[in-house]
Amino acid sequence: MSDTINLTLKLWQQKGPNEKGRFLTYEAKNISTHASFLEMLDVVNDELMEKGEEPIAFDHDCREGICGMCSLVINGRPHGPDGGITACQLHMRKFKDGETVWIEPWRAKAFPVVRDLVVDRGAFDRIIQAGGFVNVNNGGAADANALPIPKRNAEAAMDAAACIGCGACVAACRNASAMLFVAAKVSHLSFLPQGAVEKRERVLNMVKAMDEEGFGSCTNGGQCEAECPKEISVSNIARMNREYLAASLSSS
Amino acid sequence: MLKSSLGKKYVMSITGQLVCAFLVMHLAGNLALFAGKETFNKYAAMLEANKVLLYAAEAGLISIFLLHILTAIRLSLGNRAARPEKYAVYKASGEKRMASGTMIFSGLVILTFLVVHICQFKFTPRVGDTPTIYDVVQSYFAQPQWVIFYVSCIWVLSTHLFHGFQSSFQSFGLNHPRYTPMIKAGGALYAVSMCVGYTAIPIFMYLGKGG
Amino acid sequence: MTLDSKIPAGPLAEKWDNHRFQSKLVNPSNKRKYDVIVVGTGLAGGSASASLAELGYNVKTFCIQDSPRRAHSIAAQGGINAAKNYPNDGDSVWRLFYDTIKGGDYRAREANVYRLAQVSSNIIDQCTAQGVPFAREYGGQLANRSFGGAQVSRTFYCRGQTGQQLLLGAYSSLMRMVGVGKVELFTRREMLDLVVIDGKARGIIVRNLVTGTMERYVADAVVLATGGYSNVYYLSTNAKGCNVTASWRAHKKGAYFANPCYTQIHPTCIPVSGDYQSKLTLMSESLRNDGRVWVPKKKGDDRAARDIPENERDYYLERKYPSFGNLVPRDVASRNAKEACDDGRGVGPSKTAVYLDFADAIKRDGEDVIRQKYGNLFHMYHKITDEDPYKMPMRIYPALHYTMGGLWVDYNLMSSLPGLYVLGEANFSDHGANRLGASALMQGLADGYFVIPYTIGDHLATADLPKVSTDHEEFVKAEKEVSERQNKLLSINGKRTIADLHKELGLLMWDNCGMARNEASLKKALKKIPDLREEFWNNVKVPGSGEELNQALEYAGRVADFMEFGELLVSDALDRKESCGGHFREESQTEEGEAKRKDDDYSYVAAWEFQGVGKAPKLHKEELVFENVKLTQRSYK
Numbered sequence A: 001m002s003d004t005i006n007l008t009l010k011l012w013q014q015k016g017p018n019e020k021g022r023f024l025t026y027e028a029k030n031i032s033t034h035a036s037f038l039e040m041l042d043v044v045n046d047e048l049m050e051k052g053e054e055p056i057a058f059d060h061d062c063r064e065g066i067c068g069m070c071s072l073v074i075n076g077r078p079h080g081p082d083g084g085i086t087a088c089q090l091h092m093r094k095f096k097d098g099e100t101v102w103i104e105p106w107r108a109k110a111f112p113v114v115r116d117l118v119v120d121r122g123a124f125d126r127i128i129q130a131g132g133f134v135n136v137n138n139g140g141a142a143d144a145n146a147l148p149i150p151k152r153n154a155e156a157a158m159d160a161a162a163c164i165g166c167g168a169c170v171a172a173c174r175n176a177s178a179m180l181f182v183a184a185k186v187s188h189l190s191f192l193p194q195g196a197v198e199k200r201e202r203v204l205n206m207v208k209a210m211d212e213e214g215f216g217s218c219t220n221g222g223q224c225e226a227e228c229p230k231e232i233s234v235s236n237i238a239r240m241n242r243e244y245l246a247a248s249l250s251s252s
Numbered sequence B: 001m002l003k004s005s006l007g008k009k010y011v012m013s014i015t016g017q018l019v020c021a022f023l024v025m026h027l028a029g030n031l032a033l034f035a036g037k038e039t040f041n042k043y044a045a046m047l048e049a050n051k052v053l054l055y056a057a058e059a060g061l062i063s064i065f066l067l068h069i070l071t072a073i074r075l076s077l078g079n080r081a082a083r084p085e086k087y088a089v090y091k092a093s094g095e096k097r098m099a100s101g102t103m104i105f106s107g108l109v110i111l112t113f114l115v116v117h118i119c120q121f122k123f124t125p126r127v128g129d130t131p132t133i134y135d136v137v138q139s140y141f142a143q144p145q146w147v148i149f150y151v152s153c154i155w156v157l158s159t160h161l162f163h164g165f166q167s168s169f170q171s172f173g174l175n176h177p178r179y180t181p182m183i184k185a186g187g188a189l190y191a192v193s194m195c196v197g198y199t200a201i202p203i204f205m206y207l208g209k210g211g
Numbered sequence C: 001m002t003l004d005s006k007i008p009a010g011p012l013a014e015k016w017d018n019h020r021f022q023s024k025l026v027n028p029s030n031k032r033k034y035d036v037i038v039v040g041t042g043l044a045g046g047s048a049s050a051s052l053a054e055l056g057y058n059v060k061t062f063c064i065q066d067s068p069r070r071a072h073s074i075a076a077q078g079g080i081n082a083a084k085n086y087p088n089d090g091d092s093v094w095r096l097f098y099d100t101i102k103g104g105d106y107r108a109r110e111a112n113v114y115r116l117a118q119v120s121s122n123i124i125d126q127c128t129a130q131g132v133p134f135a136r137e138y139g140g141q142l143a144n145r146s147f148g149g150a151q152v153s154r155t156f157y158c159r160g161q162t163g164q165q166l167l168l169g170a171y172s173s174l175m176r177m178v179g180v181g182k183v184e185l186f187t188r189r190e191m192l193d194l195v196v197i198d199g200k201a202r203g204i205i206v207r208n209l210v211t212g213t214m215e216r217y218v219a220d221a222v223v224l225a226t227g228g229y230s231n232v233y234y235l236s237t238n239a240k241g242c243n244v245t246a247s248w249r250a251h252k253k254g255a256y257f258a259n260p261c262y263t264q265i266h267p268t269c270i271p272v273s274g275d276y277q278s279k280l281t282l283m284s285e286s287l288r289n290d291g292r293v294w295v296p297k298k299k300g301d302d303r304a305a306r307d308i309p310e311n312e313r314d315y316y317l318e319r320k321y322p323s324f325g326n327l328v329p330r331d332v333a334s335r336n337a338k339e340a341c342d343d344g345r346g347v348g349p350s351k352t353a354v355y356l357d358f359a360d361a362i363k364r365d366g367e368d369v370i371r372q373k374y375g376n377l378f379h380m381y382h383k384i385t386d387e388d389p390y391k392m393p394m395r396i397y398p399a400l401h402y403t404m405g406g407l408w409v410d411y412n413l414m415s416s417l418p419g420l421y422v423l424g425e426a427n428f429s430d431h432g433a434n435r436l437g438a439s440a441l442m443q444g445l446a447d448g449y450f451v452i453p454y455t456i457g458d459h460l461a462t463a464d465l466p467k468v469s470t471d472h473e474e475f476v477k478a479e480k481e482v483s484e485r486q487n488k489l490l491s492i493n494g495k496r497t498i499a500d501l502h503k504e505l506g507l508l509m510w511d512n513c514g515m516a517r518n519e520a521s522l523k524k525a526l527k528k529i530p531d532l533r534e535e536f537w538n539n540v541k542v543p544g545s546g547e548e549l550n551q552a553l554e555y556a557g558r559v560a561d562f563m564e565f566g567e568l569l570v571s572d573a574l575d576r577k578e579s580c581g582g583h584f585r586e587e588s589q590t591e592e593g594e595a596k597r598k599d600d601d602y603s604y605v606a607a608w609e610f611q612g613v614g615k616a617p618k619l620h621k622e623e624l625v626f627e628n629v630k631l632t633q634r635s636y637k
């Protein structure tokens, strides 16, 4: 078994949001199969720089699957061929020698390309800003144990709260819909008594913000769940649909 | 509420479910074809007897369809606009990717089918060789090209139903670890029954004639 | 200038109350007249921004990532301490205080640590109110676990993602304040300089990382919460973007840097597998509860682990520390792993790893029990290394993880530069020479939610803060300096990549100022760093221009600062001729090879004043006074 492989990379290059992009074809030689996908890109970028060319910009930070910064569509799948992980946790041993690997940015109107593989996910922040919080000021909170919460609810809240906000759901969705992201936050907070108090206003405001950002709608195709690195369930979407209906019918 | 993306989905879901229910009634009625010419014509006459009721039902159906179709088109246009630049390679895996990804296309096929279907069975004049509705049906289903057309359209319709039936529950927020698998199974069963039921008609009519 | 720690008078337990009472308040309706800049959106910066905005101040918040939610605090796994005593196992504010002081090897301020323990409970209440989904018991009450060798269960957690959940809590509060217009948020901005006017911190220069433009922001006070500097070692468990730039530029503008040599090395990380390696992954130290650490007895033994018979293995921790065994503290475990590898008995392809073996635990408890306890970690290890730890022992090696040192701050968290506050990992305040597990999250949130909201008011209410504009000459000058430096980086066009030079610096630091340090190694580093810095400035290659998103340029700027900062770190290590906490000076050890503190000579905080690049920094000592605890030497035999 050889420990290195050669790959043909198709890397998306785009100078800015309004510029036309294209694929750069790059022959990556002697890539260690123990390297992570991003380390492979590091090596490629270093080689590009040594040749006096500009490196390919891509977002990354923690490189352990939790910050949600890395955002690559690899061979047509957000975060690549391995399930339940982010691109930074993907290792080169998942690729075959001689394979062609297509590397594209998240593609969605609401996530304009900043440069190359870097996109602007500010839309997510604006959705949270519209209601993804509990309206509580610092100080004067009651004792944390004053309000018992059934373990089941706490666990369900945690399942939803595990979202890392990477946007793979949008990238994966055929409609570029942000439903899974928004639903995860709505569910997380409404599972807990602290958040349930304002669940009506929250869901109305967050859905409004989501629609304004230009995401698509949900056809219940399930790509989001299948590609989510944290395997967040589409049952959260149903929950949001339910809450939105209730909130709409009862709001004045 | 109806302006929001979720609101539109409620519309899709309700109208879709109503049409699903209609499909069942329509099939049940049409099974009368198997009982022979007389029964079927009697059934048709009964439907046409009360003009007020008939027009009311037709108007209702048309508006439901229109709502479903117009909303579908708006949603689909919005969805396309949400990704102006397509992927060079797209392999995101959802569980029912085929059916869910082609709703608008299957929908448009259904729409074309509906137009043809209505022209054929509602507006073909019942004179000459085809004095009754039964004769009209029989005359079309005697022709292999129409049998193939009907059968294929119903196949497409079934894929629409296969995804649509269970999806409309999710759109309304009905998702539960215990019941969702049942709903999904129910949706598949529904799609298959509609498929079998509706394709049976042209095929049997055709064979019936031949045999 | 003499260092005034501003520790309030009075008995330890009353200091914070008294101090809050004596601090000047800003009238509620006046708060909106003050602007505060917060740099950083981790636990410290996020919580500070939200709290200050809630009080009514106008806050401008900056971070380098595309969203505040991505600050490195997100990666913390284990948990957060608080003296709630919910399990009724004898915890108290006093015990948390005592454990933290002792864990820090008596190199932290009593008053700060006591305050930290006091507010720890409020943090849990506050986070729960925000909707942080802490783990719960079946009765609905919060669950606790014991962590980092503490004798009580005081650690609150959200599965293995505590940092993430706490940060998302702070982030949600922050975004709420952005929504109501009290916080103006600037993402993808990197602070490149501090602007000091009339001796007070009044603004910052940032680079807009998307457009490349330099931007000036003015305020009445500046709060830095920019995290730790582990990445000076290149390989660490920190995120790639973690840097010392903001702190370092503030230091160059007059803020003292305290105890930079106190760095924490975590013993259970996945070892380096090749020279492409970009970072190291931490695995929870809870693994040492069941895993046994060993290396072969024979040097250069190339056999596979399973082929090495029991009697040819050296379970060195169990052998040397019979009573603590594999559970010795982080620094002891790390140092021993290094010794084994230095001795030529390391394992794995690189020979810089030791085994952490679960075979006995699996035999004893069954694979299922082990899977339940550590399933996640085993899975992560398997994904990264492609080796199944249920079948063969894990390979682990220590890695840089946390930095206790940071900008010097007084009791109010104000640096030696008036108007400049420093919070979270970026300051030096609470952990002394060594940090206990689950205490960094506690400190970051304590600083942001419960300290700065009180202490900043005193400065704003009492200092003379005339209106200044961003056209002030100090702004112009600072921006010019920053631009020139950037242009210089872009114009070198040398032969070596930035990462290559960064790796060289990292290796130099690791080899000479890592887990064990001695005078010779430190002097060697002090000689080599300036040469490397020179090499960097002459031979680095930074492509592209400054007027666009240019990640290489960002990186080059950060490495340039590490090249200067590394020298300070080593100087501090050289000055401190004692072993304490994470700082092990080989000259100062007991006969059995254990760390030996020298309280008579080194019971001080070393606060360094910048004198110019390449010039020896000036040392200011803040003597530490212990009135409430008795100093003892640690022993784990």
Ligand SMILES: Cc1cc2nc3c(=O)[nH]c(=O)nc-3n(C[C@H](O)[C@H](O)[C@H](O)COP(=O)(O)OP(=O)(O)OC[C@H]3O[C@@H](n4cnc5c(N)ncnc54)[C@H](O)[C@@H]3O)c2cc1C
Binding pocket: C039, C040, C041, C042, C043, C044, C045, C062, C063, C064, C065, C068, C070, C071, C072, C073, C074, C075, C076, C077, C078, C079, C080, C162, C163, C189, C190, C191, C192, C225, C226, C227, C228, C237, C238, C239, C242, C243, C245, C246, C282, C401, C402, C423, C424, C425, C426, C437, C438, C439, C440, C441, C442, C444
């Ligand atoms: C893998 C790992 C696990 C850990 N686990 C635990 C644990 O279980 N318990 C525990 O208590 N502690 C743990 N820690 C330590 C703890 O996570 C950190 O010490 C703490 O989160 C630091 O928070 P902070 O707010 O000070 O800084 P950070 O979270 O690092 O935030 C820094 C912020 O500053 C910004 N910034 C930096 N430089 C600039 C600049 N130049 N210009 C503008 N903005 C800038 C960044 O964008 C970011 O927003 C862990 C650390 C690591 C690495």
Ligand code: HEM
Binding pocket: A217, A218, A219, A220, B009, B012, B013, B014, B015, B016, B017, B019, B020, B023, B068, B069, B072, B073, B075, B076, B103, B104, B106, B107, B108, B110, B111, B157, B160, B161, B163, B164, B165, B167, B168, B169, B171, B172
């Ligand atoms: C026999 C006729 C039809 C039936 C029974 C039917 C039924 C359904 C159902 C149940 C749904 C699921 C709604 C949801 O997800 O909540 C649906 C969705 C859809 N239908 Fe139909 N439909 C029919 C005809 C049509 C026609 C004629 C079109 C035409 C354009 C169409 C287009 C769509 C589209 C695009 C969707 C997906 C909407 C989305 O989720 O984004 N359908 N249909």
Ligand code: FES
Binding pocket: A059, A060, A061, A062, A063, A064, A065, A066, A067, A068, A069, A070, A086, A087, A088, A089
């Ligand atoms: S870099 Fe943080 S999730 Fe991939």
